[in-house]
Amino acid sequence: MPGLKVLPSGRPGRGRLYVNRPDGLTVAWYDRQANRISVLADDQREAVLAVLRPYLSGDWTIGPPPVPSRAELRRLHLPPDQDLAPNRPGEALLGELAYGAPGGGRARHRMRRQLAASQRTGAELDLLEAEDWRVVHDVPLPGLGLLDHLLIGPPGVFALRTVPGRRQRAQVGDLLLTVGRGTPAPDPRWIRGAAARASRALASPVTPVLSLTDASRVEVAPSLRDVLVLQPPTLTATLRAVPPTLKPPDVEALFTAARMTSTWLGER
Incomplete structure (x- = not known):
């Protein structure tokens, strides 16, 4: 032809x-x-x-x-407004900044800083798709807010919260994270809760991850063992080194569920 x-x-x-x-x-x-x-x-x-x-x-x-699998059939019948897969890193922040976020100039500056950090981490995660990984950005978790990134690959499922390091020292403890002289924030607790929520929604173990971008130094408490603390650009190399636990059909089935808005809005 x-x-x-x-x-x-x-x-x-x-x-x-x-x-x-x-x-x-x-x-x-x-x-x-x-x-x-x-x-x-x-x-x-x-x-x-x-x-x-x-x-x-x-x-x-x-x-x-x-013949399409059950997961593929579910994906093919998914309406566009219920599909999270097209989300860009920081999708919600992009919308708020474009249409006038409340809170004044200082709040917008914090949002732009958070957006840059989320985009940097997201860009690294997107590169893993060439290696049979899948990623969903800006996952809604009712009662908790938005999960920055959900990564699914041969080593399992990872829930990532992105934290701007602001070229300062970051200290990560069991419950709180402090950047420079800023007020300690409950990021370790938050990402644990988000990972637990994702684990229930997907019926699969989910590892909580904190991604610290542009920190001058990161100090992690020795007692913090259930949360991975990673930094670009070594983030993806560390994740690749995790032993595989999922086969490609498992990755695709979990990705199909993760990209559906209904998976998350029905989970409390």
Whole structure:
């Protein structure tokens, strides 16, 4: 079929190339992770192979699309306004700053600082999607507020709260976190509660994580053992080193549940 075009998937790291007709209709796709070509009509097989051949490697297979899993069917029927997956890091803060956040200039400055920290951590987490990880930003937790990031990958599920270090010393204890000479904040307690809430909602263990950005030095109390305290840019390297506990289908099933607003709004 003349005029077929090969286009990458919308989000990086998904491992798919789509073959589209000139009118935009998809006729096939190549899953680079599974090394499989799915063709919607068998009479288009040779044309699809012709345009995909430069991208093929190894022992690839070709055939009709596989039967979707239960998790994939739930995702396909998810209305856009109930899908958290498109959220950008700091999505809520972006909206508040764009439409006039209350509280004056000092409050807006704090929000911009928090947004920059969330975006830095989120950008690092998004890079893990190329390695079969999945991430959801700005997860609503009724009664607690927003969880900055929920990360799902082979080592398990991680709930992350981002804290700006402001180029000062940060001290993290069992219950409180202090940056510079600022007022101690209950971030360790908060992220424990958020991780517990996420664990109930997803029916899976969730590890609480504090991500401290731009701190000059981080001191962690030896007694703090249930909360990971990490810093960009070594954050992702530390998470990659955690032993795997989940298989790819488990990661996808948890991601499907995590991206649904109803998963969180029904959890108290």
